[in-house]
Amino acid sequence: MINLEQLKYPIGPYSEPAEISDEDVDNYIRTIKNFYARLKNLVGEWSDEQLDTQYRPDGWTVRQLVNHLADVSMINYIRFKLALTEDNPTVNSFNQQKWAELQDSFTIEIKPALQTIKGVHKRWTYELKSLTNKELEFCFSHPERKGLMSLRRGLAYCCWHCDHHLAHLQKLKEQEGW
Secondary structure, three states: OOOHHHHHOOOOOOOOOOOOOHHHHHHHHHHHHHHHHHHHHHHOOOOHHHHOOEOOOOOOEHHHHHHHHHHHHHHHHHHHHHHHHOOOOEOOOOOHHHHHOOHHHHOOOOHHHHHHHHHHHHHHHHHHHHOOHHHHOOEEEOOOOOOEEEHHHHHHHHHHHHHHHHHHHHHHHHHHOO
16 A cells, blocks of 8 residues: 655655754755755656656656756745845745646756756855855745744755655655666
């Protein structure tokens, strides 16, 4: 029997850490830095048939998921830049499901998405490494979350999101014997 909750959250639902140390931040920055290579090594050589496989019942295809990761990387990088340059900006949310149904997510090869992730994560890592502890406390307001989110807390969530979706793809690979 399929445990849908386990398929949805292979590393568990996000649980915000009570405290985020400087060492945690360093680990998060490594996660952002290494994400492209980890993703490309996992799915970069997959066939169109594999890329068009749903990673779970009623879920997106691998192709949609990789494009989603490119979209989210761009959005989160911009949210961080806004928080660094404006006073507690309110950032936009977006309809992830509708974005995943657009042609640039649904049918295009994944190479452009991987290139986007590679470039954005390289720039994001460069910026993150330069931040002071004071700057890591800069915040943005997200309409779907209560209150302000510091960059430190946002970084923790972004890294969980990367690992969360990598786990989806790794589970699919194991399940299918690829």
